[in-house]
Amino acid sequence: MKKLIVCACALISVSCTQKVLVSGSYELCPEPRSVELSEGSLVFRPGKVSEKLDTTLGKGLEPFQKEECYSIEVGKRGVVLSAASQTGLLRARQTLEKALPPRLEKGEVATLPYARVFDYPEFAYRAFMLDCARHFFPVETVKEVIDIMALHQLNYFHWHLTEDQGWRIEISKYPRLTEVGSIRAGDPVPGKEGHDEVQRGGFYTKDDVREIVAYAASKGIEVIPEIDLPGHMLAALASYPELGCTGGPYEVACQWGVLDDVLCAGKEGTLQFVKDVLEEVMDLFPSKYIHIGGDECPKVRWEKCPDCQAKKRALGLKADGHKTREELLQSWFMDQVSAFIEAHGRRCIAWNDPLVDWSNDVVGAPSKNTVIAGWMRPVSSEIAVKEGYDAVICPCGHLYLSAWEGNILKGEAYLRRVFDLNVHPETLSAEEQERVLGVEACLWTERVSERDSLLWRMLPRMSAVSELQWSDPERRDFEAFLPRLSRMQDIYSERGWTWNMAAELPE
Ligand SMILES: [Zn+2]
Known part of the structure; x- marks a missing residue:
């Protein structure tokens, strides 16, 4: 180069x-x-x-x-x-x-x-998501991530703040969320049962959040908080076991993956908890959008829970085509949440799970005003648009910058995986294309706990991400991109940002 x-x-x-x-x-x-x-x-x-x-x-x-x-x-x-x-x-x-x-x-x-x-930009919504729940990152590192976003002219920072493995945001009404829910006993050890004995924790105080929101705003970036529900909630259940179907006891997760214990959709107290939390969240974040997750919510507890079953009967939910009654119960639960958020003048974003599954089947019907983030496949956001939703393009095979074992690419192939993604699919009419709000890259941090390895995953791929989000799609050309990338790499080095051309995990 x-x-x-x-x-x-x-x-x-x-x-x-x-x-x-x-x-x-x-x-x-x-x-x-x-x-x-x-x-x-x-x-x-x-x-x-x-x-x-x-x-x-x-x-x-x-x-x-x-x-x-x-x-x-x-x-x-x-x-x-x-x-x-x-x-x-x-x-x-x-x-x-x-x-x-x-x-x-x-x-x-x-x-x-x-x-x-x-x-001028191609898309109105140009986002980067950082998972600060699997591993906690200090305010200074979050600000550095925002600096990287600003350099690439992104305008939305999607902040993933809650998980099975940790609750990261102070909520005054529920202090145990951070006292208990922000700490876990250890991390999984690859290839072995159980976990190590290194306690992990950390959370953002309300002042930390205000500082980050203001810092991002000074760079023309809006912060979108994500409270992931009703799945990925084990840290909240560990703090308040009455929120789950079985009543616990629960522990903050020390393993990765999709876990069976989720918020109980049948108990009145659960919905009240969610509204109370979101009330405080909306006080802290002036953003137009609030992300409510909705991904990876197993239904095994709901199927056996007297409260969830009673709620299903009371709502008269009937299985319909691909949609099981438990999936409809999730739609109902999320509708209650999105109605609450919309009543506050905000708009919800959710992962594609409540609408479309891995087989590309439509499995539910979230509230029509919800923006659907198509993460499973490139076609997930297209299906969302065809179903009448606004959508964000963030397919995991291209725009998850996490880089895990089994997903190792090197050099150009590593960059092209991002750069070659078609964000203007021919299957969409011009009118439908307008419902694609934008493009988002996501960084999950199961295997990322240090600043260097975090930046190393973002860079230099953020250069390619930014071209999908901002630049003229008619002029997209990988060879012409490389000299621009070289220039950006000089800037990264000068600013002390680690970057790498291969997706292998650093030791
Ligand atoms: Zn239940």
Whole structure:
């Protein structure tokens, strides 16, 4: 891979001192829509950057594209950033910052080629999900992840905060969620029964959450909290056993996978618990979206639970085609939750499980206003759209950056798994395509407990993710992507971010 950028251009005399000019570049990820270069370059001085709001910019674009649309003009008199909104100006600043040389040695000055950059995103929803429940990451690491997102012009941070293996957010009304639910006795040891004896824990206080929400907002990123329900709730059950079908006792999970004990859908107290938690969550997060999980909820406890069975009878749920009565009970439960969230003026996102399964069969009918995150297969989000839902594309085979054993790819194949995903499937009409809100990459952390291995999984694949989310799909070309990637790798290195071209697990 050739390094295109950062070459000493010429020696000139600036302020009576010999200076070396180092040229910046607009070869970036995500690739801007349009870059028109002209002859010459500007010796860059921060004081020579001016900004202007121009509401006519991006006329004719979709509203969200106009909101984030910007232009950068680099000419003899300096740099002018223009946008139709403050968010657009922020995106312009983010692009300008990374267009400058990643580093300058003593005696070097930055230059920028004369150019007009005009840019706007392909999708309104450009997200990254971090699982802070399987392993807890300190506030500083979460902020670093947000920095990486900002560099790639993402706008939603999906924060996975609750799991079988740990509850990570302070809830005043239910203190045991963090006193008990945030700590587990150990982690599984690969190839062996049981777990190690290293206690793992950690949670975010309300002040931590406010700090992260504000930090993300300063970078044009909204934080979407996820309270995963009714499955993946063992940490909550361990804290409050009356929330489960059997009443426990339960322990915070020390193994991975899908576990049978879930929230009881029949007991009134369970729904009240969920509403109380979400009330505090919505107080902390001003986000438009609230993620309510809905994935991987086994029904074995519900099938034997007198409360769940009584609830099914009371609701008159009848098996219907592929939909079992327990699946309909999950739909009912999630509908109660989404109605509560919508009554607060927010919108729910759920994983595709309550709607469509691994066989691509439609198994339920979540509330129509729920956004469906299609994680199982590339076709899951297409099915959601065909069923009349708004959808997010996040298929695990392409956009789960977790990298686990058995999923090892190297070099280009590793990147192409992300880059080659078709986010504009031909099976969707133009009208249906509009219901695809965007694209999300997810990082699950069963096997990630350290900052370095976390960043190492994100990078450099976030460059490819960002092109799916932002750049012009008509121009998608892997060979043309590689020089831009090389430039981004320089930036990663300069910022102290570990990156790797293979998906093998580091020791
Ligand atoms: Zn039950």
